[in-house]
Amino acid sequence: MPKKIHLEPSRTLMEFRLLPGLTTEQTLIHNISLRTPMAYQEEEDSKYYLNIPIVAAAMQSVSGVKMAIELAKLGGTAFIYCSQPIESQAEMIRQIKRYKAGFVPPETVSPDMLIRDLYELTRQRGYNTFPVVDEQKHLLGIITKNDYDVKPHGDLTVKERMIPRKELTVGVNIDNIKQANTLLRETHQSVLPIVDEQDRLLFLVFRKDIRNHLDNPHEILDEHKRYFASAAINTHDYMERVPALVEAGVDFLAIDSSDGHSVFQQKTLEWVREHYPHIPVMGGNIITEDGFDFLVEHGARAVKVGMGSGSICITQEQKGTGRGLATAIIKVAEARDRYFKKSGRYIPIVADGGIVNSKDIVIALALGADYVMMGRYFARMDESPTEKVTIHNRVMKPYWGEGSARAREWKEARYHQLIFVEGVEGFVQYAGKLRDNLPETLAKIKAAMSSVGAANIRELHEKAELEVVSALSIREGKAHDIYLPGSENDYTAIDWGN
Ligand code: IMP
Secondary structure (H helix, E strand, O other): OOOOOOOOOOOHHEEEEEEEEEEEHOHHHHOOOEEEEEEOOOOOOHHHHHHOOOOOOOOOOOOOOOHHHHHHHHEEEEEEEOOOOHHHHHHHHHHHHHOOOOEEOOOOOOOOOEHHHHHHHHHHHOOOOOEOOOOOEEEEEEEEEHHHOOOOOOOOOHHHHHEEEHOOOOOOOOOOEEEEHHHHHOOOOOEEEEOOOOEEEEEEEEEHHHHHOOOOOOOOEOOOOOOOOOOEOOOOOOOHHHHHHHHHHHHEEOOOOOOOOHHHHHHHHHHHHHHHHOEEEEEHHHEOHHHHHHHOOOOOOOOEEEOOOOOOOOOHHHHHOOHHHHHHHHHHHHHHHHHHHHHOOOOEEEEEEEOOOHHHHHHHHHOOOEEEEOOOHHHHHOOOOOOOEEEEOEEEEEEEEOOOHHHHHHHHHHHHOOOOOEEEEEEOOEOOOOOHHHHHHHHHHHHHHHOOOOHHHHHHHHOOOOEEEEEEHHHHHOOOOOOOOOOOOOOOHHHOOO
């Protein structure tokens, strides 16, 4: 006899609808917050909150540097895939961290440097502006390419050509881009140095970067004002991979595995907790309460839920393992709430695999997920690391599973075996820029929350009322019995009677 047989079928997200609750002024769309915890933290740290409940999957065809930066600007995060050599993954994290997030950690020069050498440095680095500091990092001045001409000034020193400190407007201990903007607006400078109370240089804020930042009110930054960076790891080479990623500046790690209820995840979680206690790790994927309890007991600070439901996933067909994503979320959310009651530790859960659109996202959240991970959704965007192709006159982008033949070289890391594939390789319809697609998705999520009467995701968990729908009611929920020119709907199935 098996240990247990569940005779109730497991459910998918598509089978649920939300019932409306009372909408109030507080739950009008513009008052709704989508902020959600990314990982459990002993001490509150705003860095570990997402401003939108959406993250991009750790996949070769989804999450590269461009996606990670753009999504961080828009309030989410993309997990840089680990199906690549350690050094190239660490370099991707470095690129995210180097990207200018308004407050740029400055590369400084000394006052005694020769202009000739400064010119060389400018050429190598591609920057035109260098702050000049003494050995204790006190600001002495700024030198830009407009302050010298290498031919006549080559043998002079930087201090002879720089704009001296007394002529500069600086910001003292400012960490708010709007404040920096206000100061910079009143000067003729192209750059605002930010110093501490002792006049030691902290950051530079460039005029040209400010507009960019004011456009991104939801961006997620680390404590050095660099974009937040997340990465996937595996249970094989974590002892080498994690140190390289931490060194590169990673903020959040997720163990990438199709079956996370394993002693290998236990070892990985315990090792990271021992060596890098400040870096939270997401465990998963799991689909049972036992799986959740196991990962949390061994140190997971977020847990990813889902098996066999991804758009490119054939795990269920190949191995017979899996569960409808809705049932998996319901069960794991129960375990999370039980654990919270018992311990006071709230471990966010992440719904992953098969989430197609805003409707699926909001159902996943209402069932108890704190945020969702998607692959297909992001693979369609400009920022995914693939090239567009035209197939049957449609612009597409390639999309393949981490367990597909295409990712075969690295398959073992996620799937522990090389004999059969667990994912497919295909195409998704190109959708344009992430920035042009995400607002519509978020607006629909907020509209649903408004109907439920939930001002935030926590309230959605508490107030949502859901119902399983029949196949016929799903049909009823689509446009029906009207002829839509150009659509693929069946003209003969329309009831033309009265
Ligand atoms: P999607 O959003 O439906 O495309 O699903 C993305 C999710 O599928 C990822 O976050 C992974 O959990 C999962 N996944 C990625 N590659 C594979 C694969 O090759 N086989 C099975 N699942 C996969």
